[in-house]
Amino acid sequence: MADGAFTYADGRVEPGETRNLRYAISETYLGEPVQLPVTIRNGAQPGPTVFLSAAIHGDELNGIEVVRTVAQDWPDANLHGTLVCLPVLNVPGFIAQQRYLPVYDRDLNRSFPGSETGTSADRMAARLYAEFIEPCDYGLDFHTSTRGRTNMLHVRADMDDPDVARLARAFGSNVIIDGAGPSGSLRGAACEGGTPTITVEMGQAHRFERGFIDRALDGVASVLAEYDCHPAEPVRWPGWRTVVSRDQKTWLRADAGGIVEMLQDRGDLVREGDVVCTITNPFKTETVRVTAPFDGLLVGVLENPVVYPGNPLCHLVELDEPTIRAYERARNGTLPKRP
């Protein structure tokens, strides 16, 4: 992009230009193109190229509205650099309103960086990776919880990589879960390929949740401020923050099948020994109480009230005492100053 234009196989987008395009990444059984909706916003001023993507799991909708809003509704003035907006990555899954690609239930988010000669999923991944991910300097990939569960807004990022850590902090979430992206994931492949990328998790599948969408838009503005893409916007400090390592989190799983009453919500603080939920049989004659094994925050909880033994009930991350105090001050409206 020496001349400032964003180029892809079918064309180029000049500085100061915004283009909505439909990019063919596969073909249907009828031989018609499967087209990826893409908006390229190339700012009048030079700067980094950032991708924003959503619905790589086809039923995870909150991020679609975040990416569409950035693509269509944000003012052009003062944009330094280029935004590559990909509101629906998994087009066949989105049309079917399901998580995976409908053919053999393949997970598009385990197919990266893909292959031009592989499965249909591999080929889709390879095309969209080469055209719209690889040319970017940074990326944000938006997800929700899997169907039947919900989670609070949080970021997942490989904090061992300083470029990824900078991006993760810039988003301004309270919780960052540290770890490399799974093998074959868009995040993992992009980070390995030289495009520092984070995932943002928020809410539940099959819904637009306005509160999360608005907070994520604040996060995007904060990231763009960090990299001087939108120089007028301030970088956001969330009031308190915890970076959670692999050994500071656990999934509480059901040890009995039954009907679940969830007593806590996503984002709630629980103390060791607090009852998080109960599991009862159909007659309410047996009750299993599920308790928190340590002080922490419920990042994700079950919404669907039925479980088999082994099903996840909630995702709990450990908080230390200073973070708990900051969390409580934030809840009381007395936010601490930025350290």
Ligand SMILES: [Zn+2]
């Ligand atoms: Zn997902």
